[in-house]
Amino acid sequence: MEETTAIKLATRKRRLFAFLIDALIIGVFGWMIGWSFEDAILQLGNFGRAVGAVVVLLYFGICNSKLMNGQTLGKMLLNIRVVDKNSNYISVAKAILRALPFALYILLNGMPVSDSSDLYPSLILGTILFSIPVLEIYFAIANNKSLQSLHDMIAKTYVVSAKTESSIDLTNQKAVLYAGLALPILIMAIVFAGSSAVANKLIYVKDMQKIVSVASQELPISSITMYRNKTETTNFNGETTQTKLIQVTATKINKDENDTLLAGKIAKIIFDSGFTFEEDENLFIAIIYGYDIGIASKYNSSKFNDTPKNWKEAVKAISILDKTSRKNKPTVDIKSDFWRNVANAQYIVSGTLNVDTNKIQEIKKSKGDYIEFNFVIDSVFKGDIEKKEITLRKFICDINGKENRCNDSNLFTLNGQKVIAPLVKSQRKPGQYAFIKSSVKGLQLATEENANKVSNEVKLQKEIIESKFYTEVCPYTKLADSVKTLIEDMLVASKAESAYVNLERLGKSAIPTIICQMDDRRELAIKSITFKNKSPDGTEKTWHYTPQVVTDVLAATLNFVSWNSFGYIFDGASEEERVSVINGWRIFLWYLING
Incomplete structure (x- = not known):
C-alpha cells in the first residue's frame, strides 16, 4: 500500500x-x-x-x-x-x-x-x-x-x-510485514528448543512450585522464585568445571526482617518438602528488599550459598536466632513466671508460709521494707536443704509508688497455706533464703497435680544439663568467633573495657553462643563494669557491676541483651550459686529451641 x-x-x-x-x-x-x-x-x-x-x-x-x-x-x-x-x-x-x-x-x-x-x-x-x-x-x-x-x-x-x-x-513492503509476523514464531521455536529436556524440567517445576506456594503463604515475602541452574566453565588448561545450583530468590516485605533467618526458613521449607538435590548441587538463596516498578528500582540483597548438608545443620541453629533476635520487648516466655523460676532456682521446696499478721499490717502501711518470716518445709524437689524450718527474707514494695510491681498481695493471700516455692540463698543475709525474684507471683499451691509437674520439670532440667544441652544446642556457631575473640580480650586490661561493650553490642543473635561459653572461669583483667540500663521501667541510667570471672560478665550481658532475669553472679558468689545461674541460662536456651 x-x-x-x-x-x-x-x-x-x-x-x-x-x-x-x-x-x-x-x-x-x-x-x-x-x-x-x-x-x-x-x-x-x-x-x-x-x-x-x-x-x-x-x-x-x-x-x-x-x-x-x-x-x-x-x-x-x-x-x-x-x-x-x-x-x-x-x-x-x-x-x-x-x-x-x-x-x-x-x-x-x-x-x-x-x-x-x-x-x-x-x-x-x-x-x-x-x-x-x-x-x-x-x-x-x-x-x-x-x-x-x-x-x-x-x-x-x-x-x-x-x-x-x-x-x-511512504511504502511498507509486504515482505517486511510478513517477515515481522514470522519472527515471534521463530523466537518461540528457539525458546522451546533451548529448553532441553522439557519433560524432565516439568518434574522439577512441580516440586519447586509446591515449595514456592508454601513459602509465599507462610513467610513475610512479596515474591519468590526457584529454579535449577547448571553452568560449565573451562579454564586455560581445558579442564571443565560444572556448577549446579538450586537458586531461590525471595523479596521480603519488612525491611527489618533478618535475612539470615528468612533464608533459614526458606531452606527448612525446602527440606521439609522432601525435595531431592542432585549430587554436588548447592542451595543458593538470595534475600532481597526493594521494589521494581519497571521504570525505576531499588534493591538491597543478601546471598547465601552452601551444600544441602551444611544448610540442614544451619536450619536448626537459625531457628534459635529467629527466637532471640526479635526487636520487641516480649521475650521467650518459658511457660510462665513460675516455670521460669523453676529453671533458675537453686532450691525448689514445698512448705507452709508463716507470716506474722501484725507485721503484715505494719508493712502494708510502710513505704517499703524487708520482712523476715518462717517457712516450714515438708519436701524438697531441687537442691540440698536439710532444715525443716528456714527463714525467708522478702522486700515489700512501696504501696505509695506508681506501680506495685512486687505483687506482695500474693504473699499475704497465701499466708498459712502450703505452697511450692523456688528459692535462692539470700545475698544480703547469710543463712537466710529468698524467693527467686522480688515478686512472689511465681508461687503455686502445693496440690498433687502441681507437685507432679514440678517433679517432672526438675527431672527434665537435670537431663538438659547433663546431656541434652551440649548435644542439641551448642553445635550452633553463629558469631562464635566474635564471642570467643571478645572473651580473650576481657583477659587483657587494655582491651577489657571495649570488649565488654562490644559483647553487649552483638545483641540477641549472640545469645546461644554466649550461653555455650559460660563454663569459662578465667579471671577478668578489669573487674568493674558499668552497663547502660535498658529496662523501660528502670530508674537508674546505669548499672554498676563487679564480675570476677568470664562467666560472671557473660551472665550480666545475657540479662541485658535478652531482658530475661536468669540471674547475675554477684561478687563473692559461691561456686554453687555460679553453677545455678549457668544452668538456668542453659535451660532457658534449651526451652528457647524446643518450646
Whole structure:
C-alpha cells in the first residue's frame, strides 16, 4: 500500500534521542514515586510493575496526543511530533494504544506466571517478552520509507518533523510485514528448543512450585522464585568445571526482617518438602528488599550459598536466632513466671508460709521494707536443704509508688497455706533464703497435680544439663568467633573495657553462643563494669557491676541483651550459686529451641 502526504519523517537518530530523554524523565518520575510510596509499593511485589506500566501509558498517552500537540518532552527538544496518516494529531485513546507495547513489556517482565506445575506458560511469556523489543528494532530498521516501528504500525501513526513539510512516498513492503509476523514464531521455536529436556524440567517445576506456594503463604515475602541452574566453565588448561545450583530468590516485605533467618526458613521449607538435590548441587538463596516498578528500582540483597548438608545443620541453629533476635520487648516466655523460676532456682521446696499478721499490717502501711518470716518445709524437689524450718527474707514494695510491681498481695493471700516455692540463698543475709525474684507471683499451691509437674520439670532440667544441652544446642556457631575473640580480650586490661561493650553490642543473635561459653572461669583483667540500663521501667541510667570471672560478665550481658532475669553472679558468689545461674541460662536456651 502506498500513501503520499506533505510531511517530513523524523530521522531514526532524532527519534532515538527523544526516546532516551523520555526514558530518563520517566525514570526520574518513577524514582520519585518509589521514594514517596516505598512501603505501599513493596507490598505489591512483582505486581509493582503495574505502577510503571500505568505511568508509561499516561505519559505517552497524554503527551503524544492532541492534548500536547503530539509531543513528549523528549520530542519537544528534538522538534518532532506524532501524527496520523493525514498529518493530524491523534486522540488520547490512540496514543495509549501506541504506547501499549512498552507498557506490556514493563508489566510482564518478571511477572510470576502462576503456581502451576506447567512449564509452558513461562516459555510463552518469555517468547512474548523477547519478541516485543526484537520486533520494535526490526520494523524500525526494515521500514526504510515510513520509519514506522511496531508501536507506530499498531496505532497507524508517524513521527514527523514539527516544522518542515514536504512530500514523501511512504511504502511498507509486504515482505517486511510478513517477515515481522514470522519472527515471534521463530523466537518461540528457539525458546522451546533451548529448553532441553522439557519433560524432565516439568518434574522439577512441580516440586519447586509446591515449595514456592508454601513459602509465599507462610513467610513475610512479596515474591519468590526457584529454579535449577547448571553452568560449565573451562579454564586455560581445558579442564571443565560444572556448577549446579538450586537458586531461590525471595523479596521480603519488612525491611527489618533478618535475612539470615528468612533464608533459614526458606531452606527448612525446602527440606521439609522432601525435595531431592542432585549430587554436588548447592542451595543458593538470595534475600532481597526493594521494589521494581519497571521504570525505576531499588534493591538491597543478601546471598547465601552452601551444600544441602551444611544448610540442614544451619536450619536448626537459625531457628534459635529467629527466637532471640526479635526487636520487641516480649521475650521467650518459658511457660510462665513460675516455670521460669523453676529453671533458675537453686532450691525448689514445698512448705507452709508463716507470716506474722501484725507485721503484715505494719508493712502494708510502710513505704517499703524487708520482712523476715518462717517457712516450714515438708519436701524438697531441687537442691540440698536439710532444715525443716528456714527463714525467708522478702522486700515489700512501696504501696505509695506508681506501680506495685512486687505483687506482695500474693504473699499475704497465701499466708498459712502450703505452697511450692523456688528459692535462692539470700545475698544480703547469710543463712537466710529468698524467693527467686522480688515478686512472689511465681508461687503455686502445693496440690498433687502441681507437685507432679514440678517433679517432672526438675527431672527434665537435670537431663538438659547433663546431656541434652551440649548435644542439641551448642553445635550452633553463629558469631562464635566474635564471642570467643571478645572473651580473650576481657583477659587483657587494655582491651577489657571495649570488649565488654562490644559483647553487649552483638545483641540477641549472640545469645546461644554466649550461653555455650559460660563454663569459662578465667579471671577478668578489669573487674568493674558499668552497663547502660535498658529496662523501660528502670530508674537508674546505669548499672554498676563487679564480675570476677568470664562467666560472671557473660551472665550480666545475657540479662541485658535478652531482658530475661536468669540471674547475675554477684561478687563473692559461691561456686554453687555460679553453677545455678549457668544452668538456668542453659535451660532457658534449651526451652528457647524446643518450646
